[in-house]
Amino acid sequence: MTLEQARAALAAARRVAVLTGAGASAESGIPTFRDAQTGHWARFRPEDLASPDAYRRDPETVWAWYAGRYRDVTQAQPNEAHHLLARLEREKGDGFFLATQNVDGLHARAGGERLVELHGNLSTARCETCGTVAPLPDPETFTPPPGCPVCAAPMRPNIVWFGEFLPELALEAATRAFEEADVALIVGTSGQVYPAAGLALETRRAGGVVIEVNPDETELTPYLTYSVRDVASRGLLALLDPTD
Structure with missing residues (x-):
């Protein structure tokens, strides 16, 4: 052809x-997921930031990573x-x-x-308890982790991680x-x-x-x-x- x-x-x-x-x-x-791992994040493997096990071990670090990426994509056009x-x-x-x-x-x-x-989508989060998906606040005012607007349980990034369907x-x-x-x-x-x-x-x-x-x-x-x-x-x- x-x-x-x-x-x-x-x-x-x-x-x-x-x-x-x-x-x-x-x-x-x-940047791609791996290209974004510079500076402080260069010491992490992808599985350290994007897997259910990583989130269970250290939800604060995982949320800090995704909050930064959310801020970056919000500024992009x-x-x-x-x-x-x-x-x-x-x-x-x-x-x-x-x-x-x-x-x-x-x-x-x-x-x-x-x-x-x-x-998934970086601008949303998913409730760990009831499954509700909700938009994140403005990145300039967002302090993770967000709470579910329906049941108040913690929410995780609404992203498909390694090992998930x-x-x-x-x-x-x-x-x-x-x-x-x-x-x-x-x-x-x-x-x-x-x-x-x-x-x-x-x-x-x-x-x-x-x-x-x-x-x-x-x-x-x-x-x-x-x-x-x-x-x-x-x-x-x-x-x-x-x-x-």
């Missing part, structure tokens, strides 16, 4: 499913990739679906509505969307984290076209229809605005 054919397939598609990873938010200045995908959603209407591995909420802030956040309904909706997609876009993800990485293969198995946007070759590349080797914003622009 050529770039022109990829553009044509995307333009003609009635159903489009999108999976985004860290590369979609990199241009907003948001959606980039051109987020806006282009929101525009594609408006064009495709109910035929559009986006699943993101990112926890920064930038797709929604760019206007995205038909989406699921597979790994993805939210069942979100994963089911994403799987169905990729199975039914005429074209799937895989934007800024390494293809190493499952089950999210397997969504692209659902489209391929069903006979659909899968287009990757990534500056580097990934573990999914050999199984996909076409790859645009560029950062998320320029790669999507090449697919959506060929005259630019």
Whole structure:
């Protein structure tokens, strides 16, 4: 497949499913989980900050880490990739679906509505007792841990940690969307984290076209229809605005 054919397939598609990873938010200045472990946090392993065991051992340290990340993403702004995908959603209407591995909420802030956040959202917390999900206060006034607005029990970051399952309904909706997609876009993800990485293969198995946007070759590349080797914003622009 050529770039022109990829553009044509995307333009003609009635159903489009999108999976985004860290590369979609990199241009907003948001580091990946591991890249953010600098300074004081460099001495921690990922499992020290993002696992149920770590939270049970030291909830104060885990909350301090996530409160800092929450502050950072609140200050960040959606980039051109987020806006282009929101525009594609408006064009495709109910035929559009986006699943993101990112926890920064930038797709929604760019206007995205038909989406699921597979790994949670940094701006919310989940009650450890009743399961209520609630937004965090303004980061400038937030002092963790928050209390549940329903039962007053402690709340944990609303993030999927190592060793935890993805939210069942979100994963089911994403799987169905990729199975039914005429074209799937895989934007800024390494293809190493499952089950999210397997969504692209659902489209391929069903006979659909899968287009990757990534500056580097990934573990999914050999199984996909076409790859645009560029950062998320320029790669999507090449697919959506060929005259630019």
